[in-house]
Amino acid sequence: MDGRASIWDAGHRRTTVGLLTLVTLIAFEAMAVGTAMPSAVDELDGVAWYAWPFSAFLVTSVVGMVVGGEVGDRRSPRPGVLAGVVVFAAGLLVAGVAEHMAVLVVGRAVQGLGAGVVIVLLYVIAGQAYSSELRPRLFGAFAAGWVLPALVGPLAAGLVTTHLGWRGVFLGLLPLVGAGLALLLSAGAGRAPVRDTPSHRRSNAPWALLAGAGIAALQYAAQRLDLAALALAVLGAAGLALGLRRLLPTGTIRARQGIPAVVASRGLLAGAFFGMDALLPFVLTEAHGWSAATAGLPLTAGAVGWVLAAQLQGRRPDVPRQKVLRAGCLLLAAGLAATATSAIPALGGWPAYLTWGLAGVGMGLAMPSVGVLLLDQSPEAERGANSAALQISDVTASALCVGLSGLLVAGAADSGGALWPAVLVAVAVLTVPAILGAGVAGRTVAVDQGAPSSATTLATS
Missing domain, CATH: 1.20.1250.20 (MFS general substrate transporter like domains)
Known part of the structure; x- marks a missing residue:
């Protein structure tokens, strides 16, 4: 080149x-x-x-x-x-x-x-x-397009x-x-020859509709918190599980070597970060009395860290992407764990500016790397399905983790108990996916990249 x-x-x-x-x-x-x-x-x-x-x-x-x-x-x-x-x-x-x-x-x-x-x-x-x-540089620019x-x-x-x-x-x-x-x-852009795909292949759109409805049902159930919500949550979880079984690469849950691990990494990153991103302003307003405008400022620090780190990783395309991904996951985990200090009454919430900026740096390194790893290992005829799986993993994990973290903290607020124990539990729960992501990073490159990837075959059973 x-x-x-x-x-x-x-x-x-x-x-x-x-x-x-x-x-x-x-x-x-x-x-x-x-x-x-x-x-x-x-x-x-x-x-x-x-x-x-x-x-x-x-x-x-x-x-x-x-x-x-x-x-x-x-x-x-x-x-x-x-x-x-x-x-x-x-x-x-x-x-x-x-x-x-x-x-x-x-x-x-x-x-x-x-x-x-x-x-x-x-x-x-x-x-x-x-x-x-x-x-790497293109996905760094994509990060700015999403975060700004x-x-x-x-x-x-x-x-x-x-x-x-x-x-x-x-x-x-x-x-x-x-x-x-x-x-x-x-x-x-996009002027490529039409590929000869068997016309009898069925669309997975109905399964996507089922998965999306399952996510919406789970979110609605978390807002109701009554007996009817329990039945709705069970139905939503069943629909989501059935839909994802057809939409994600085989072995995604186990983070199997290659594309499945890449798709799993995207979900782990998105769930960990956005679960806390949605929770942090609530913690700062409820625990420390910050105004709504002020409580959103640490999120700005996270966004700035994300954009700057994304540009940095784009300048070093020679560094193996799995190593950049692992570093990003570890920084995200560190930022998440440190954000637990935002619930300590004596600190007034101010450490959140630094800790969430650190979490943003982790995302800026990791998220572009996931996109690069996906495209580098996807055969041309499977880029669409693999890219769709990547986005679905992101959306699903984000929605579930946002709902879970909100449920944990809202339960403490409604009961009139102290907020900080619930925040610590939520932070601990959300830090786990980031740590798992660091472990999965080493599996995001197929053992034999010279052969066409078979790991992206969608589950049919």
Whole structure:
């Protein structure tokens, strides 16, 4: 490879800008909707529907991931990206003009479907358009595209909602989505020959719908905490288990060598980090009386650490990715464990700035490495399915760990007991996946990379 090649050279520039634009816009929408939703609920008189726009997006995004993976493995990702962006934009339009909460829920569901398709196909394009030497830097840029909206998204959405109304959060993204798609397609990204995939192969979309519904049921059950919630939780867990059995590579739960271990690593990282990321502001407000705005600042420290570390790992593509992944997992575990100090009354919560910044550094090293390991080991005809599995592992683990950590702390708060013991338990529980990730890192490279990977065969029994 030419030593001067980069993701910003003439051959890659428009593709890179197009990819990052779409990633950033999808991430921004995900961050902004939480800010705009209270105003939408108030105007549409839909308090009873409040959770449904979020659940609808989650369920359909899992379906979209599977559909995107199947499209990417059967033909060029170019038409799939076009269709996914059009669907996502249609969802923005439906949500933006909604006059009833039911219509808003439908719009969010349509958005989720399109977003799931696009995110997976962007990985397929990354595998086609960039060499293995450029992928660490590309995934470092992806990290910035995902994390930076977390810094400015809520503030920007708040300003738009205040001055233009909540509809502006949805409708205002439409021109930008079109611009990102135009850049990506004008660069010729995703122009690959159609692959000859057996037409009789059944889609896994129904299993994705089952898994997504299972996640939503578990989240709803955790919010109710009554007898009916127990039955709902059992049904949700059964649906999730059945769906994931068909959607994840065989051996993912056991972190089998190669692709299964890569997919498992993504789930371990996402669950550990986002479980605490969602919990930390609650701890700071309840235990130390911080304002909502101040309690979000340590999350900014984590986001900054993530972005900086992601750029750092991109500058060293020569370092084996499994070693970078292990280092990231260990730093994440250290940051998580140290964040337990945020619950100590005498410290006032201030160590969270440093400890969560350290956790962010761990994620910035580890998450791009997982993406590189996946693409480097995936045969071209399996990149779509493997990328979909990676995203599903992320979404599932994040949702479960966020629900679990919230359940542990909410139970202590509702009972009137001391908060800090529940926080310590939650931190201990969330640190375990990060430590496991460090152990799994050594298994993320197949023993024989010269042979086509058979570890990505989806479970059929």
